[in-house]
Amino acid sequence: MCYHATAVEVPSWGFGTLCPLSQPRPRSTARRCPMVPKFREVHRPQSLDEALALLARPDVRTVPLAGGTALLAHPDPRVEAVVDLQDLPLADIRVEEAHGGLGLGAMVRLQALVEDDAVRAFAGGLIAQGARESAPLLTRNRATVGGCVAVADPLDPLLLALLALRARVRYRTPDPREQPLDQFLEEREELLGKGALITEVVMAQPGKWTGTALLKxxxxxxxxxxxxxxxCLSLDRSDACQSVTVAMGGLGARPARLHGIEALLAGVPLSEEAIADAVGRIRWPEAAPSDVRASGQYRLEVAPVLLRRLLWTAWHRAVRAA
Ligand SMILES: Cc1cc2nc3c(=O)[nH]c(=O)nc-3n(C[C@H](O)[C@H](O)[C@H](O)COP(=O)(O)OP(=O)(O)OC[C@H]3O[C@@H](n4cnc5c(N)ncnc54)[C@H](O)[C@@H]3O)c2cc1C
Incomplete structure (x- = not known):
C-alpha cells in the first residue's frame, strides 16, 4: 500500500533493522542494542494527511515521532513504525491579532518558548518559565509542545502552566477537533491509541488585572x-477574585486542576487570610505517591503550603498589574 510517505533509513545502530545481532560490533554497543527501539519503519511525511493515513493503519502499530526525547529514551517494544513530524507545518508560534491569544504548534521546541518575545510577554512569562524549568537545555532544543502534552508528565512545569492558562488542544483524528487540555488529558490514552495527532495548543490572553505563578x-x-x-488569578474592579485556575502535579498519576479552590475563591475579596482560609477548607486526596524523592505523606503535608504560596504570589502580581 502506498501512502506517498518517505521511508527513511536511519544510518545508526539505534534501529533494529540496521543492527542485526549477528554482526560483529564493539562490546559496549552490543550491550546497549537491545535497549534501543526496533522500529521496522521510519516515515517522514510531507503533509498532515499523509501523516494521519500512516497513523491510522490498523495493521502496523505506528506513533508520531516529535523531538524523540521521551520516545527514544523509553521505547515501547510494541511500536513498529514511527511518523517523523519534522517536515509538517506545525512549528509556528502564532499571536492572534484581535484578542492577543497564543497558538503553539505541536512541533514548537521548548527552547523556542523560552526565547520567543511573544511567549515571554504572555501571561507574565508563565509559559516561558514552565518551558525553561521542564528540562535541561539540550533536551529543550529537541523536545516539543506536542510531545509534552502527549507524554503528560504530572510534574512537567510547562504542562501545569498550560493547564493554569486553560489551554485548549487542537488535534486531528483525522477530523479536526479541539478540547480543553484537562479534558484531553483524561482521554489522552484512548485518543492517542486511535492515532490522534496533536497539531496545536491554543490559549486566550488573560485579562488585564491578572497575576500568574509557577512554583515547585x-x-x-x-x-x-x-x-x-x-x-492564574484575575481580579475584578473591586479587587475581588474574578477567576482563578490552579493546576498541581505530584499528588497522583495525572496533573490535576484544583476545582475546589477555584470555586471557593471566585468572587471573594482577597487577603492573605482569605486565601489561607480557603486553602484550609479544600479536600486533598487520601493518599499520594511515594518515591525516592519524597513519601506520599510528605507530599500531602506540603501541598497546602505550596498552594497558599502559589495563590499569594499570583494575587500580589495581579494587584501590581491592576
Ligand atoms: C535528559 C532528559 C531529561 C528530561 N527531563 C524531563 C523533565 O525534567 N520533565 C519532563 O516533563 N520531561 C522530561 N523529559 C521528557 C521529555 O523531554 C518530555 O516529555 C518532552 O516534552 C517530550 O517531547 P518530544 O517532542 O521529545 O516527544 P517524543 O519523545 O518525540 O514523543 C513522546 C510521545 O509523545 C507522542 N507524540 C509526540 N508528538 C505528538 C503529537 N504531535 N501528537 C500525538 N502524539 C505525539 C509520541 O508518539 C510519543 O509517544 C526528559 C527527557 C530527557 C531525554
Missing part, C-alpha cells in the same frame, strides 16, 4: 520536582 518543591533547584503547581 524540589530537593535542589535543578532536581525533578516533588510537587509543582501553577496558578
Amino acid at each position: 518543591v524540589a530537593r535542589t533547584p535543578s532536581d525533578r520536582p516533588i510537587l509543582c503547581g501553577a496558578a
Whole structure:
C-alpha cells in the first residue's frame, strides 16, 4: 500500500533493522542494542494527511515521532513504525491579532518558548518559565509542545502552566477537533491509541488585572520536582477574585486542576487570610505517591503550603498589574 510517505533509513545502530545481532560490533554497543527501539519503519511525511493515513493503519502499530526525547529514551517494544513530524507545518508560534491569544504548534521546541518575545510577554512569562524549568537545555532544543502534552508528565512545569492558562488542544483524528487540555488529558490514552495527532495548543490572553505563578518543591533547584503547581488569578474592579485556575502535579498519576479552590475563591475579596482560609477548607486526596524523592505523606503535608504560596504570589502580581 502506498501512502506517498518517505521511508527513511536511519544510518545508526539505534534501529533494529540496521543492527542485526549477528554482526560483529564493539562490546559496549552490543550491550546497549537491545535497549534501543526496533522500529521496522521510519516515515517522514510531507503533509498532515499523509501523516494521519500512516497513523491510522490498523495493521502496523505506528506513533508520531516529535523531538524523540521521551520516545527514544523509553521505547515501547510494541511500536513498529514511527511518523517523523519534522517536515509538517506545525512549528509556528502564532499571536492572534484581535484578542492577543497564543497558538503553539505541536512541533514548537521548548527552547523556542523560552526565547520567543511573544511567549515571554504572555501571561507574565508563565509559559516561558514552565518551558525553561521542564528540562535541561539540550533536551529543550529537541523536545516539543506536542510531545509534552502527549507524554503528560504530572510534574512537567510547562504542562501545569498550560493547564493554569486553560489551554485548549487542537488535534486531528483525522477530523479536526479541539478540547480543553484537562479534558484531553483524561482521554489522552484512548485518543492517542486511535492515532490522534496533536497539531496545536491554543490559549486566550488573560485579562488585564491578572497575576500568574509557577512554583515547585524540589530537593535542589535543578532536581525533578516533588510537587509543582501553577496558578492564574484575575481580579475584578473591586479587587475581588474574578477567576482563578490552579493546576498541581505530584499528588497522583495525572496533573490535576484544583476545582475546589477555584470555586471557593471566585468572587471573594482577597487577603492573605482569605486565601489561607480557603486553602484550609479544600479536600486533598487520601493518599499520594511515594518515591525516592519524597513519601506520599510528605507530599500531602506540603501541598497546602505550596498552594497558599502559589495563590499569594499570583494575587500580589495581579494587584501590581491592576
Ligand atoms: C535528559 C532528559 C531529561 C528530561 N527531563 C524531563 C523533565 O525534567 N520533565 C519532563 O516533563 N520531561 C522530561 N523529559 C521528557 C521529555 O523531554 C518530555 O516529555 C518532552 O516534552 C517530550 O517531547 P518530544 O517532542 O521529545 O516527544 P517524543 O519523545 O518525540 O514523543 C513522546 C510521545 O509523545 C507522542 N507524540 C509526540 N508528538 C505528538 C503529537 N504531535 N501528537 C500525538 N502524539 C505525539 C509520541 O508518539 C510519543 O509517544 C526528559 C527527557 C530527557 C531525554
